[in-house]
Each structure stands twice: as structure tokens, then as C-alpha cells.
Amino acid sequence: MAGVWMKTIDEGEAAAAPLVEAEGEVLRLFREHGAPLYRFCRCTLARGDEAEDVVQDVFLKLLQHLRRGGGGANLRAWLFQVAANGCRDRLRGRDRWLPWRADRDRRIAGPAAEEPDRRGALAALGALGPRDRLLLSLRAQGLSYREIASAAGIRERSVGRLLARAVDRWKKRIEG
Amino acid sequence: MACLTDADVQAVADGEAPDALGTHAAACASCRGRVDLRRIEMTELVAAAGRASPPPRLEARVREAARSAPRGATALREVRGRAIGARAIAALATAAATGAVVFLVLPRFGAPTRLSAAEVLGRSLQTLSNARGVERLEYELAFAGFGDGPHRIEQLVDHDRPTRYRIANYRADGTLESAISQDPAAGRRWHLIRVDGRNYIFELAAGRTPFVSLPELAEAQVEAIIGMMEATANQNLSIVDTAEGRQYVVQMPAAPPHATKALLDLYQARAVIDANDFHIAEFSATGTLLRQPYAVTFKLIRRTLQPAAGVAPGAFALEPGPDDVVLHGEATNDPLFDVLGTVLREVGRTKDR
Numbered sequence: 255m256a257g258v259w260m261k262t263i264d265e266g267e268a269a270a271a272p273l274v275e276a277e278g279e280v281l282r283l284f285r286e287h288g289a290p291l292y293r294f295c296r297c298t299l300a301r302g303d304e305a306e307d308v309v310q311d312v313f314l315k316l317l318q319h320l321r322r323g324g325g326g327a328n329l330r331a332w333l334f335q336v337a338a339n340g341c342r343d344r345l346r347g348r349d350r351w352l353p354w355r356a357d358r359d360r361r362i363a364g365p366a367a368e369e370p371d372r373r374g375a376l377a378a379l380g381a382l383g384p385r386d387r388l389l390l391s392l393r394a395q396g397l398s399y400r401e402i403a404s405a406a407g408i409r410e411r412s413v414g415r416l417l418a419r420a421v422d423r424w425k426k427r428i429e430g
Numbered sequence: 431m432a433c434l435t436d437a438d439v440q441a442v443a444d445g446e447a448p449d450a451l452g453t454h455a456a457a458c459a460s461c462r463g464r465v466d467l468r469r470i471e472m473t474e475l476v477a478a479a480g481r482a483s484p485p486p487r488l489e490a491r492v493r494e495a496a497r498s499a500p501r502g503a504t505a506l507r508e509v510r511g512r513a514i515g516a517r518a519i520a521a522l523a524t525a526a527a528t529g530a531v532v533f534l535v536l537p538r539f540g541a542p543t544r545l546s547a548a549e550v551l552g553r554s555l556q557t558l559s560n561a562r563g564v565e566r567l568e569y570e571l572a573f574a575g576f577g578d579g580p581h582r583i584e585q586l587v588d589h590d591r592p593t594r595y596r597i598a599n600y601r602a603d604g605t606l607e608s609a610i611s612q613d614p615a616a617g618r619r620w621h622l623i624r625v626d627g628r629n630y631i632f633e634l635a636a637g638r639t640p641f642v643s644l645p646e647l648a649e650a651q652v653e654a655i656i657g658m659m660e661a662t663a664n665q666n667l668s669i670v671d672t673a674e675g676r677q678y679v680v681q682m683p684a685a686p687p688h689a690t691k692a693l694l695d696l697y698q699a700r701a702v703i704d705a706n707d708f709h710i711a712e713f714s715a716t717g718t719l720l721r722q723p724y725a726v727t728f729k730l731i732r733r734t735l736q737p738a739a740g741v742a743p744g745a746f747a748l749e750p751g752p753d754d755v756v757l758h759g760e761a762t763n764d765p766l767f768d769v770l771g772t773v774l775r776e777v778g779r780t781k782d783r
Binding site for chain 1: 436437438439440441444446447468471472474475476477478479480481482483484485487488489491492493495496497601603605626627
């Protein structure tokens with residue numbers, strides 16, 4: 255699985271970007287893909303500040319990639335793949351609370367500005383397993399099955415089946 | 431053709447299915463219904479994920495990071511909003527101050543149905559320091575300009591020994607963000623700061639007089655606020671019967687924001703007090719602090735009080751977890767320098783190795 259997560263753009267598919275143009279290209283690509291990437295990270299992490307950090311890391315990695323002469327084939331899937339990796343690392347690192355007392359109340363307060371329905375739907379999304387949450391978050395940002403397969407490291411023909419199950423589980427959590 | 435599988439329905443709803451499946455769905459009422467339902471659910475999914483735009487500062491961050499990124503594989507990035515020490519301490523002090531307003535002052539209003547607001551406020555000043563034992567508070571706090579909010583604050587204060595306390599700050603998603611504690615009996619002060627998903631604990635040996643108590647600082651701030659409320663005319667007091675029981679609502683009339691040279695000013699304040707035991711259920715206030723506008727709201731989750739003898743000796747310590755980084759140092763009366771100095775010494779030691 256690690257190999258899948260570490261997959262990179264096919265560096266032979268496009269001409270190397272001159273160094274002086276790489277920064278401009280990164281900014282152009284940020285304006286094109288930054289918003290859905292940010293929404294994906296925010297949805298996955300449930301925290302705006304961490305989402306910003308991950309998105310910034312994604313575009314720094316893109317800059318390094320461009321400076322190394324990497325190309326832009328399947329770029330959107332690559333960006334979401336790197337973002338998914340970043341989110342996964344963040345989630346792994348936050349699974350512990352400081353022990354305070356045994357009867358700790360672990361209620362989660364949703365964002366105050368959200369409507370109750372959306373807050374519940376978002377909470378249900380956050381309560382899903384990592385893969386379900388990843389797939390649904392990717393689909394919610396409009397990625398095609400091919401792009402989802404690439405970003406999530408799964409076979410394209412499995413995407414529909416996995417998405418269907420993820421949506422079912424999500425709806426059950428909302429209703430339950 | 432057989433009816434669609436769940437995966438087929440998903441693919442048709444997502445526009446990813448072969449034409450044959452779409453044709454079947456159009457002709458079969460059962461499958462068409464399932465596809466329509468799934469389309470609705472996918473629309474709900476998109477709505478749940480939100481359409482929020484990234485904050486404008488994010489593009490500036492990316493631009494700056496790209497401009498200053500080195501040619502190597504490692505790139506330094508801005509650690510926005512995580513200035514070690516000052517921000518966490520300011521946030522905790524604010525939390526402590528707010529908590530003190532709600533739980534130390536306002537519950538001592540006495541019998542608000544028989545007292546004027548000014549008398550109530552005067553009584554609250556007299557009884558400000560009368561609490562005894564160890565008080566454990568848990569409440570939600572939102573403070574304008576302080577992170578995404580709301581935060582959940584857990585506060586432990588030994589009123590018999592006010593320099594012994596512990597305050598922890600959690601984000602809305604339950605993640606611990608920062609904590610500070612001090613126990614003169616153990617001769618230690620601890621600061622905890624969470625950076626990039628990891629806890630960094632500063633364990634400082636306090637050889638001298640312990641650093642002033644944040645709750646004590648908060649009480650001093652509260653006295654100033656109460657004095658201002660006392661000087662305000664026409665405080666409103668009303669009784670509301672709710673599903674949770676009778677509540678008293680104390681409200682300071684709204685004053686329009688105005689230019690002021692005062693370090694602390696209050697434009698509006700409102701407290702919802704439980705009539706059963708006079709604890710504050712909710713509190714909100716707006717004003718200026720150090721000439722900067724502020725707005726604070728919070729809601730009580732839990733409050734307990736017990737004799738100090740019944741509290742475990744280590745209750746005020748911050749115990750590190752297996753993945754936490756613990757840095758040791760010496761405590762002074764400058765907590766910001768304590769944290770920063772400990773970090774810099776560690777950096778220096780690492781460089782010397």
C-alpha cells in the first residue's frame with residue numbers, strides 16, 4: 255500500500271518546467287485546484303487550519319516536482335493523492351488526548367456556523383472509516399472514478415462498489 | 431437485462447456507467463427510483479462537504495512558501511498561529527478569566543429577585559475570593575480572534591492554594607491544543623503545546639516562588655469587569671421558565687462601540703443563570719481589551735467542588751504520553767521565556783552534537 259500512496263506523476267510525459275516558471279505555474283494551479291483541495295482537506299480533517307497546512311504542503315511538493323522537471327499528466331488526481339496522504343498523516347497523529355480523568359466527556363461540538371442538518375451529515379462523514387471518508391470526500395469534490403482510483407490507490411472498477419457501500423454506511427450513520 | 435446492482439446504481443447516479451446501464455435504469459421503474467434516490471444522496475453529500483472557499487491568506491501562504499522554498503527536498507513552511515508560548519498562554523489566560531467571570535462571580539449574585547443589579551454586583555465583589563477546595567470546571571468557549579472555536583476548557587483550581595492549578599484547552603473536534611499547569615508542592619510547572627499533531631511538554635523545575643496563578647490574574651480582571659458593570663445603569667434582570675428549569679437572565683444594556691483609552695471596556699454582557707443553584711449556564715460579552723475588540727461566549731458543561739485532601743497528588747501534573755516530546759528546563763516568572771529558552775537550548779544542544 256505504501257507504494258501506492260507514494261506514486262508520483264509520470265515524469266516523462268511532459269517537458270521540464272523552467273525554474274523561473276515553476277512558481278508561477280504553482281500559483282496558477284493553486285487558483286485552479288486550490289479550492290476543491292482545501293474543501294477536501296477540511297472535510298477530511300474537520301479543521302480549517304490543518305487543511306490550510308496540508309494544501310500548502312501539497313503545492314510545495316508540486317513545486318519540487320516541477321523543478322525536477324516533472325510533468326502534469328493526471329495532475330488533479332496527483333494533487334488529491336498527495337493531499338490524501340497529508341490528511342492521513344495528520345489524522346494518525348491526533349488520535350490521542352491528554353489523559354485528564356476517567357469519566358471524560360468526549361462530546362464533539364460541531365462548527366457553530368453550520369446548519370444542524372449539514373452538521374449532522376458532516377459529523378456522520380467524520381465518523382466513517384478512513385477509506386469511506388476518503389472516497390466520499392474525493393467524490394464530493396467532483397473527481398471522476400478514474401481520478402478517485404488514482405488518488406486512493408484502488409482499482410478503477412472497484413470505485414463504484416466501494417462508493418455505494420460508503421454512501422450506505424454514511425446514510426445509516428445519519429439516520430442512526 | 432437484470433436489474434442494477436448497488437454498484438451499478440451508484441455508477442449511473444455518478445454518470446460513470448456504460449450506456450446500457452443507463453438505458454435499463456430509464457426503462458425500469460424500480461431501478462430508476464433507486465438511481466434517483468442515490469442522486470439525491472450524492473447531492474446531500476456534496477452539500478455536506480461544503481462549498482467554502484479557502485481563506486484569501488492561503489494563496490498568500492502558498493505564494494510566499496513557493497517563493498522562499500529552497501531547492502532541496504525540504505521546505506520550511508509558515509507555522510501560522512502557533513507562536514509558541516505567547517498565544518497559548520494568552521488564550522489560556524482569557525479562558526481562565528472568562529471562567530472566573532462565570533463561575534466565581536456571577537454565581538454569587540445572591541437572590542436576584544430581591545436585590546438590585548448593583549447590589550448583586552457589589553455582593554459578588556465581596557464574595558469573589560470565598561471559594562474553598564479544589565474546583566473542576568469544564569466549559570465551551572469561543573473567543574473572537576482565537577482559532578476556529580469553540581474550544582473546550584478543562585480547569586482545575588485549588589482555591590486553598592491558588593498557585594496550584596491546571597488548565598487544558600481542546601479544539602471543537604476534541605483535539606488537545608494547549609495546556610498549562612503548576613503545582614508548587616511538586617516544584618514543577620508544565621506547558622503543553624500541540625504542533626503538527628504532536629504534544630510538546632515543557633516540564634520546568636520551579637525552584638523559586640511559583641509563577642503567579644492564572645486564576646488569580648483572572649480574578650483581578652473580573653474585579654475590573656464587575657466594577658464596570660456596577661457603574662452601568664439599568665442592568666436588566668428577568669426570569670425565564672425553560673424545559674431545563676427556571677433561569678435568571680442578567681443583561682447589561684448594549685452600549686455602542688466608542689473610542690476609548692481604557693484598557694478594558696465592556697459594550698454588552700449577558701448571563702443565563704440556573705435558578706436552582708445559581709450556576710451560570712451561558713455567558714456572552716463584547717468590548718475591548720487593551721483597546722482591541724473582543725467577543726466571548728461560553729457554556730458550562732460541568733462544575734464540581736471537592737476538598738483539596740480528596741484530590742490525587744498528581745492531579746495537577748501533565749503526564750506525557752508515549753509519543754509526546756518532553757523538554758526539561760528551569761522555571762522563572764517569565765513563562766514565555768521559559769518555553770522559548772528551553773526550545774532554544776534544545777536546538778543548541780542538537781547543533782552541538
